[in-house]
Amino acid sequence: MRLANGYSGANHRSVKQSNRAAIFRAIHRMGPIARVDLARETGLNPATVSHIVEELIASGLASETGVRSPQRAGRRPISLEINPTAGFAVGLDLARHTITGALVDLSGVVHARVEEEADSPWREETAVPIGSRVVERLLRPLTSSQRDRVVGVGMGIPGPVSIRTGNYLAPRSFDSWRPVALAAELERRWQLPTFVDNNANTSALAALWFGAGQGTQNFVLLNLGVGVGTGLVLDGDVYRGNHDLAGEAGHLSVDLDGPRCACGNNGCLETYVSVPRVLQAVRSGSRRGRKGRAADVTLPEAVTALHAGDPHVVDVFAHVARHLAAGIVTIIYTLDPELILLGRELSAAGDALVVPVREEVRRRIFPAMRDTVRIEVSNLVDAPTIGAATLALREIFQAPLGARVRRGFS
Numbered sequence: 001m002r003l004a005n006g007y008s009g010a011n012h013r014s015v016k017q018s019n020r021a022a023i024f025r026a027i028h029r030m031g032p033i034a035r036v037d038l039a040r041e042t043g044l045n046p047a048t049v050s051h052i053v054e055e056l057i058a059s060g061l062a063s064e065t066g067v068r069s070p071q072r073a074g075r076r077p078i079s080l081e082i083n084p085t086a087g088f089a090v091g092l093d094l095a096r097h098t099i100t101g102a103l104v105d106l107s108g109v110v111h112a113r114v115e116e117e118a119d120s121p122w123r124e125e126t127a128v129p130i131g132s133r134v135v136e137r138l139l140r141p142l143t144s145s146q147r148d149r150v151v152g153v154g155m156g157i158p159g160p161v162s163i164r165t166g167n168y169l170a171p172r173s174f175d176s177w178r179p180v181a182l183a184a185e186l187e188r189r190w191q192l193p194t195f196v197d198n199n200a201n202t203s204a205l206a207a208l209w210f211g212a213g214q215g216t217q218n219f220v221l222l223n224l225g226v227g228v229g230t231g232l233v234l235d236g237d238v239y240r241g242n243h244d245l246a247g248e249a250g251h252l253s254v255d256l257d258g259p260r261c262a263c264g265n266n267g268c269l270e271t272y273v274s275v276p277r278v279l280q281a282v283r284s285g286s287r288r289g290r291k292g293r294a295a296d297v298t299l300p301e302a303v304t305a306l307h308a309g310d311p312h313v314v315d316v317f318a319h320v321a322r323h324l325a326a327g328i329v330t331i332i333y334t335l336d337p338e339l340i341l342l343g344r345e346l347s348a349a350g351d352a353l354v355v356p357v358r359e360e361v362r363r364r365i366f367p368a369m370r371d372t373v374r375i376e377v378s379n380l381v382d383a384p385t386i387g388a389a390t391l392a393l394r395e396i397f398q399a400p401l402g403a404r405v406r407r408g409f410s
Contacts, residue, residue, distance in 0.1 A: 017399055019044060023052045024061065024082070024400040028106070029214075032065050032079035053080060061086045061400055082106055087396050088146065090138055090192075091389030092131050092155040093199055096226050099127075101134035102382055103142075103150075104389035106396065108210030110382055112138055131155065132189050152392030153192050155183075156199030156384050158229065163197050163244050195391035199223070200247065201238050202387030203343050203378070204231025208238070209390055211380030212341055219339035220331055221378060222249060224324075224346035228270040234335070250274075254326045272323035275299055275345050278316060285312040299345055306352050317353055320346075324353075325360035332365055332373055343378035350377060 022042045027033060030041065039049045056062035057080075065079045084107035093100045103112040114137045116130050139147060187194040197205075204221040207213035213221070217236045223229035228250030232239040240246050250270035251263050258267025271277060282302045297305075305313040328340055342354065354377060362370045380386065395402075 017402065019048060020052050020055070020400050021398050023049060024056060025397050027056075027062055027080050028082045028397065031081035033081075034079055038080070055401060059086075059401055061396075084109060086149065087393060088150045089389040089392035090135055090150065090153045091202070091385040091387065091391075092134060092153065093202070093384035093388055094127060094131075094155065094157045096158070099130050099134050100382075100385050101131075101138050102385040102389060103138045104386055104393065106393060108206070108386050108390070110386065112141070113382065113385070114138060127155075127157070128185050128189060131186065135190055150192065151396060152194060153186065153190055154195045154197070154202065154388035154391030154393075155186065156197055156202035156388040158199055158225075158227070160245055161196055161198045161201075163195070163201075163240060193392060193395070195388075197388070197391055198229065198231075198247075199384045199388070200229030200231040201240065202231075202385075202391065203229070203383045204233050204341075204387070205238055205390050206380055206383040206387030207231075207341055207343075207378055208233050208236075209394075210386060211383060212376060212378060213339065216339050218335065218337045219341060220247075220249075220335065220337050221341040221343055222324075222328075223344040223384075224273060224342060225275055225344035227274050228327075229344070232335070249327060249331060252327050252330055254323050254330075269323065269327040273320050273327075273346065278302065278320055278346065281316045281319070282313055299348070303349050303352075306349060317349060318356060321353055321356035322360055325357045325364065328357065328361050328375070329364045332361070332369060336369075337373065340373065340375045341378045342375070343383060347377045 019042075022044070023038060026038055026041050030037070033041075035046065035049050035053055038044075038053070039046045042049070044052075053062065057064065060083055062080055063083050065081050084105040087106050088103055088111070091102050091104050097118050099116045099118070101114050101116075102110045104110055114134055116134050118126060118130060135153060139150065142150070183194050183196045186196070200221065200223045203223055204213070204219075207219070207221055208216075213219050213233060216233070219233050221231040221233075223231070230247035230249040232247045251261065251265055251268045253265060253267045254269050254272065255267030259271045260266055261268035261271050279297065279299060279302065282305075283297055302313055302316075306317050331337070331340070342357075346353065354375060358375050361373070361375060365373070
């Protein structure tokens, strides 16, 4: 355990739990994998590996999958992999007008998905009742055996969250934030362990465990939607900072004399690259009398026009790419990541956005970084919901044979 004075200690029980977790995560990450390779990868002795593997098999968390092609002479080792359906979690993603829920297994596969539309932009007052309906719709069709394997609920929300307390920090104004105990309320309602985080962090967590961030120790995910959400992965884990507020890249100033942002600052990145600002710029063409561009054009229509080479839309996205690149350059110089991932709605523009961003970033950064920093579109469908579920699933990965008591659902 970690003490307040910063010193760490470990007793026999915690060491054993740590070893179990290391073995289970290695099987998850590299399976099918043989016992001998697990010993090499984890640094544990073969006897310890064999004992833990037998425990995992007996609990149903892992299984043997037959023989692996030998790389050397001698007895062919038996391969191991996790049993993905040994555990499930519900992931909820709160967007502006929609709550999306998914039932996710240990391999990140979505087994069921539902949506609930809201009549108005989400508020903390409506999150619990609407979220509860989504959870109920996901759990009701399950058998009793499947329900017993649901280990918890994770929720990603578009706003500041204290993951330590489970509180949503509801901004009433720039100078007045009110903590809302979302996790505690949701847990009372669902009678399941509940975890709440910012949905940019959940997207980054999904990329780290199941998506383009696998095997990458340092990367940044930028969710380009109604605002700009930022998930930071540093040294192989999501980094949240001293107040759980790290990663507000949407409020980096890319123009000191730029437009006023809702946060109170001027020239914030999201005033140039958020979906509402992009659509506002695209729609401005119709107000100037351009033909064929309705004032209510949608983002998919704008992306289609971009790919078709519409001059006005191409100009709008070129402007977006320049400002997005400016923000990314600041991130690169600050954190020196291996990878920048672009997610959410605006990333649907694909290479038409990513290629000019890459070119502008390469033009602006040190030569030593140009060929090592990758900028890509996040490749994981339903990343926010999968990542939200991972908030609960990771409890299994941290303590595979720990007490996982299902407390029922009402």
